Amino acid sequence: MSRPLDRFSRLVTARPYITIVVLLLVTVVLAAGATRRLPPVEGASVAFLPPGSAIATAVEELDEFFGESGDVSVVTLVFRGEALTPGGLAQMDALLDSILASPGVAELLAPADPIIAPTLVIEALGGVDAASATQDEIDSLLGVPEIGGALAAMGGSDTDGTTITIASIRLTDTGDTRVQDVERRIDELATGSAGPLRVSSLSTIVIEDEYSDAIETGMGQLVGVALLLIAALIVLFLRRLSDLLLTLVGLVFSLVWIIGAEGWLGPDALGWIGPPSSLTAMVPIIVISLTVDYAIQAVSHYRERLVEGEPVIQAVRTGLRNVAVPLSLAAVTTIASFLATLFSPIDVIGDFGVVAGLGVGLSLIVMLTLVPAGRTIIDRRREARGKLRPARPVSGALPGxxxxxxxxxxxxxxxxxxxxxxxxxxxxxxxxxxxxxxxxFSIREILPRGGTVMDDLETLDAAVGGSTELASVLVRAEATETRTLLNVQELTDAFADPQRRPQAATGPMETTYVSLLNDWTNDSGQPGDKYDAELAAIFSEASAGVQLDPLMMRLLLHRLDEMDPALDHVLANNPAGIDAILLQFPTYTDDPGATAVLQEEIEALWSGDDE
Known part of the structure; x- marks a missing residue:
């Protein structure tokens, strides 16, 4: 073992300038990989789920049966101030008009109830133009129970007493950058809205953008603070400016190496690991702690040899030989422990192990080459001039x-x-x-304190109980069976009752295939009614007996699909097998306890053993 160590120590110190040049070249090559790093994966991503999990399987099936229809992104507009005034409603109406006129928005609107806003309630139920409504007209509409109740559900008060009103825009999540661009555009229009109200928006991409910015910029600040603290401690322990500079340069090299290596190994280069995540974002801190330890160990062993009276070049080589084995063994065991995460079924955890293990190894290489080469260059000249100061053992850095x-x-x-x-x-x-x-897991755990998103989330908590998103439930059952139709109807009735619906649900069920059947087969006599006599006759014949007639129901669903494209968004009708039924409802985004039992509560409301 001593012969390879002798060769290694001589290779590093014989031509120290060449060693430094090689380190610089490697740094430049690896630094190029930093441009290939993708944005970090959000903590709540499906990437954090193990393969075959119920949630991951459900997401895949939703995409298979309903594609974009199965995933709806909700943008919540938060209006701070008195919205139910002529000026407030006019500003709200103008903002919604500008959003709808923005390129790409119209084609991404969800098929059912794409916009829910006080202005639409006033216009649809009150027959008053929101943009030109007077205060007297607004006050009179608030006295109508149906209108007043709907408007009350869209507002409340913040903790400081500020009046809060919300509106929602539902977008079809296409899974590409289109919906992200639209959500960012809505956020720009909201924050730039002119009028008496202060407006902000809350959506998936707004949360992800603030999370990503916090990871990137926040980690930079954290690393900066760590470097300052480390610099102070190195000055305290090593007492030499040259040792401080060598350690800090080694830290920079190590960080550049691991960040660049992560980019080269990532999806935009070799594709051996996934994109960065909140886990791999912590690797630089691990690298910093280990790199400083390696530097102190290398300097300590070098100084011990100088105290023994050895010349500089011999002290550097002997110290490097003595420290290389224990540090290498420690690094190997640490790397092995990190690589054990490769056995995890979750790819993100395995990627963390790869990046962390690589960081340990790369930082060791940097410090076992940079520090000896640097000390050789600096101290050999001083020794030749007779200006080399007596070495001070690191063990005596602190008195006593x-x-x-x-x-x-x-x-x-x-x-x-x-x-x-x-x-x-x-x-x-x-x-x-x-x-x-x-x-x-709570989304708030990964958001920066005092950020815009956190402020909006807390405002929604105080005003309306919390921010919401549209939850999707996939039911595999035969849509033409009596039990299935009754189950969907009973589930819809339960969600309409605040006392019966699951705790995580914030409102009634969205459009279902049963509600579409009711719309087309029941004559309400109201303007815009979808009632069709032919469909009503088919349904009457199909439901004439105790049980539904499967053949007539199949015919009815076929005819309804031809007349109303919305059916495709809630029912995947499979004549040769089991149908897929999509049920959607609003739910709180940040209530882990209620969400954990949501599946059980829905199953309790559904009769039978359907999936």
Whole structure:
């Protein structure tokens, strides 16, 4: 083992300038990979789910049966101020008009109830033009129970008493950049809206953008603070400016290497790992801690040899030989522990292990080459000029530390039992405390404190109970069976009742295939009624007996599909197999406890053993 170490130490120190040049070249090559790093994956992404999980399978099936219809992105507009005034309604109406006129918005609007806003309620139920409504007209409409109740559900008060009103825009999530561009455009229009109201928007891409910015910029600030603290500690322990500079340069090299390597290994280059995530974003901190440790170890062993009277070149080589083996063994065991995450079924966790293990190895290479080469260049010249100062052992950096270490070591050697008992007691205590731990995910845990998104989320909590999104439930059942139709109707009725619907649900069920059947087969006599006598006759014949006639129901659904394209968005009719039924309803985005039992609550409301 000594011969390879001798060769390595000579290779690093014989031509130290060449060693530095090689490090610079590698840094430039790896730095180019930083441009290939993709934006980090959000913490709530499906990428954090194991393959074959119920949620991942449901997402795949929703995409298979309903494509874009199965995934709806909700943009919530938050209006701060008195919205139910002529000026407030005029501003709201103008903003919605500008959003609808924005390129790409119209074709992405969800097929059912794409916009829910106070202005539409006033115009549809009150027959008053919201853009020109007077305060007297608004006040009179608020006295109508149906209108007043609907408007009350769209507003409330913030914790500071500010009046809050919300509106929702539902977009079909196409899975590409189109919906992201539209959501960003809506956010720009909202924040730039002129009028008495202060407007902001909350949507998936707005949350992801703030999360990504926090990861990128926040991590940069965190690394900067870490470097400052490390610089202060290095000055305290090593007491030499040259050692500080070498360590900081090594830190920069190590960070550039691992960030660039992550880019080269990522989807936009070799494709061996996935995009960055909130887990891999922590690797630079790991690299910083290990790199500093490597630097201190290398300098410490080098100084010990100088204290023994060895010349600079010999001290560098001997110190490097002595430190290389223990540091390499420690690095290998650390890398192995990180690479054990490759056995995780979740790819994101495996990617973290690869990036972290790579960071450990690369930082070791940097410090086992840069520090010896740098010390050789600096101290060999000083030695030749007779200006090399006596070496100061790192162990004596803090006054009295050697004496404390001797006393503690002697005490442990004489009476080890109390120390072992103390460690065992602390371990048992911590183990007992750990049994009460439970984990859950909240989007707020990964958002920056004091950010716009967090402010909007807290405002919605206070005003309307929280932010919402559209949840999708996929039911595999025969749509023509009596039990299925009754189940869907009963589930719809339950969701319409705040006392019966699941705790996570914030409103009634959206359009279902049963509600479409009712719209087309029941004559309400109201303007715009979709009633069709032919469809009503077919349904009457299909439901004449105790059980529905499957053949007549199949004919009815076929005819309804020809007349109303909305049916394709809620029912995948499969004549040769089991149908797929899509049920959607609004739900709170940040209530992990209620969401955890949502599946059980829905199954309790659904009779039968359908999937």
């Amino acid at each position: 530390i050697e004496r404390v270490a001797r006393v503690l070591g002697a005490s442990v050697a004489r009476r080890p039992a109390p120390y072992l008992i103390g460690v065992l007691a602390v371990t048992i205590g911590m183990g007992i405390a750990a049994t009460g731990l439970h984990s859950e």
